[in-house]
Amino acid sequence: MTGMTAAVSRRHDRRWLAQVGAAAGLLLTVVALLLAPATPASAHAVLVSSSPTASAVVPSGPAEVVLTFSEGVRKVPGKIRVIAPDGSRADRGEPSFRGAVVTIPVDPAGARGTYLVSYRVISADSHPVSGAFTYSVGAPSTPPVDSGGDNRADPVVVNAVKVAKYLGYVGLLLLVGPALVLAALWPRRLSRRGPARLAWAGVGLLAFATVAELWLQVPYTAGGGLFDVTGAGVGDVLGSAFGTAHLVRLGLLAAAAFLLRPLVAGPVGRTDGLILAILGGSALFTWPLAGHPAASPAPAVSVVVDAVHLGSMAVWLGGLVMLAGFLLPRADERELGAILPIWSRWAALAVAALLLAGTVQGLIEVATPKALVETTYGRLLLAKIALFAVVIGVAAYSRALVRRRTAAGRPGRMRRAVWAELAITAVVLGVSATLVQTTPARTAAADVAGTPAGYFSTTVSSPVASIQVELDPAERGSNSVHLYAYTKDNRPQPVQEWKGTAALPSAGIEPITIPLLPLTDNHATGEISLPASGEWQLRFTVRTSDIDQATVTVTVPIR
Structure with missing residues (x-):
């Protein structure tokens, strides 16, 4: 009788310890949730516009470059740069982030030529967004090279992230399957040793995958190799919604592990089974909260x-x-x-x-x-x-x-x-x-990569000047035309007279005159309505003096 009492006491002690462990895990989860930063829901961000626009030629240097994304973004330290034509840094000070708008201070007294803007930011669904574009001051030149580093993600890191997520899925099903079958379908006469090992393998694999995802998120978002991990980077990741979701997952997994032990040893009570189901159901939400669905x-x-x-x-x-x-x-x-x-x-x-x-x-x-x-x-x-x-x-x-x-x-x-x-x-x-x-x-x-949808830009040469032609939005209907004239050494070329026509020979549309208005000595603009899709032929004649004149033709695909 004494032996039976002792056995019952031990079972009660194990159950009490399991419930205390589960409560501790839940407490850790609640603390992680309370410490989580409040972030608004938004979608995977893309660059929708910029000022200056991509490939634009502006008459004077801007005091700032403005990037506008589709949704709010977060900063990656040191990953937004403006490079001057000579390869030096043209940005001045730290960029400011206000939701979807990033403002980069730039030296307005910079040299003439082409500038490179490179960026890397973090979207709300934890994925990095990177890219680059150019604009020119006065006249285009050979684009500079960003010697400060590549903003593209390391392919080894990208693939490692996918492997870690795959292992997380495998760990989840290896944990859920044995727990469910042992609780409801397992014959009493069969040994539980094999399913128990499988369940604990699932716990270990899931924990490993979760920690690996936290580690890999540092180089994945900031750029770099597998071991390019710093304390500041880890802090940024743990303080993000992504980090919070993964810490919560680890807390719930720890809580569930206390209740899993008696389950794999033998049948458990209804209360323990219900708590384990609640922990598992709560943990499932950490996956979507750390990815696309939350955004x-x-x-x-x-x-x-x-x-x-x-x-x-x-x-x-x-x-x-x-x-x-x-x-x-x-x-x-x-x-x-x-x-x-x-x-x-x-x-x-x-x-x-x-x-x-x-x-x-x-x-x-x-x-x-x-x-x-x-x-x-x-x-x-x-x-x-x-x-x-x-x-x-x-x-x-x-x-x-x-x-x-x-x-x-x-x-x-x-x-x-x-x-x-x-x-x-x-x-x-x-x-x-x-x-x-x-x-x-x-x-x-x-995703328009910083350029309006359908935007067309090209430069063609003639004996008297190089003509940069821009058409926006390069679609059926109303379009804006901008023309810029430059000398062979990329200096503004004064133009005395501009003429332009647009035709679509394949559809039998004869040349339509484009009214052009000079804005500066080398810049003219106009508006034209293009009634059909196809390969339109734009012809422009520029007269730079009483005797110097040239005509150029540009084929523009109109959607």
């Missing part, structure tokens, strides 16, 4: 559906791993006859949730049918859909075996079907890991 046009909807998508994936694939690795090889026919119909219903619900959540998220992130086929994100999504369709076909075959009650008596067919599902979904997980690192289609389709 979508409908963040609340995107975060919820992405968490549902991820949870359904973990239940389905984790259950398949348990089915293929343990239940089908070890359970007898009677046990499989009881387990497989229940699992079949669970899998059907998980797949239905996957399809619904994936459809909603796809509509939000892609936005238009055109973006689905013309962007990398859209094409990856199509590949994922195609693979998923194959998996659904295999799953339907498995479900048919269960309905015909042949799986329990002949588990070989079922096992082969399950392994086929797992093999294909392993590829699907790889595509998913790439998708979360890819600019959403809704944003990529609108």
Whole structure:
């Protein structure tokens, strides 16, 4: 009797310790949430405009360069630079950030010629945004080279981030699958040692992937190699929404680990199971809160559906791993006859949730049918859909075996079907890991890299002057024309008279006169309405003296 009392006491002690550990993990999570910075939801940022505009020629040096992004951005120290024609730094002081607008102080007394603006900032979904463009003061010259470093991400780091995310997904399903099956479907006569090892492997893999993502985020956002990590960089990452979400994930994982120990040892009470389910459901939200969904046009909807998508994936694939690795090889026919119909219903619900959540998220992130086929994100999504369709076909075959009650008596067919599902979904997980690192289609389709959509600019030479031709927006309808004349040594060339016409021979449209108004000695502007798409031929005649005159022709594609 005394032995029984002692055993009961030990079980109570273990349960009490597990609940205390879970409470401590939850406390850490709450503290991390309270310390999190308040940041507004916004989309993956792209540069939508700049002043001066890309490739523009301005008569005098600006006092500042203004970058306007599609959404608010954060600073990456030392990664916004303006390079003068001689290669020196033209920016003066630190740039200012006000939401989506970045203002860079520039020396207005700089030399004439072409300036290079390079930038690297962090968008709200934690991804770096980088690029460069040029503008010229007085006249174009050979573009300078930025010797201060490359703003592009290290490909080794980019690939390492994808690997870490993939391992995180694998760790999640290896944890969820055993926990779910051990709690609800595991036969009492079978040893729990194998599923327990798998569950703890999932915990370790998930913890490793989370820490690796935090580490890699430093060089990924700031630029640099795998080990270019500084204390200041780590502090910036931990203080961001990305860092907060990952710290919360680690806290929830620590709390869940205390309750996982009694679960893998034997059946647990309803309260412990409920707490473990709440911890797991809460942890699912840390993935969308650290990525694209939190920055979508409908963040609340995107975060919820992405968490549902991820949870359904973990239940389905984790259950398949348990089915293929343990239940089908070890359970007898009677046990499989009881387990497989229940699992079949669970899998059907998980797949239905996957399809619904994936459809909603796809509509939000892609936005238009055109973006689905013309962007990398859209094409990856199509590949994922195609693979998923194959998996659904295999799953339907498995479900048919269960309905015909042949799986329990002949588990070989079922096992082969399950392994086929797992093999294909392993590829699907790889595509998913790439998708979360890819600019959403809704944003990529609108990415104009600092130049207005359809903006056209070119320079053509003639015996009397070089003529820079700009057409904005280079689309059907009203267009603005700007002309600049320069000498062979890139100095402004005074022009006495400007003439211009536009024609579309392929559509039978005869030359239309472009009214041109001189603004300065070497700059003229005009407005013209282009009624159709096609390769328009623009002809300009410049007269620089009573006897010096030349005509140039430019072909402009109009959409």
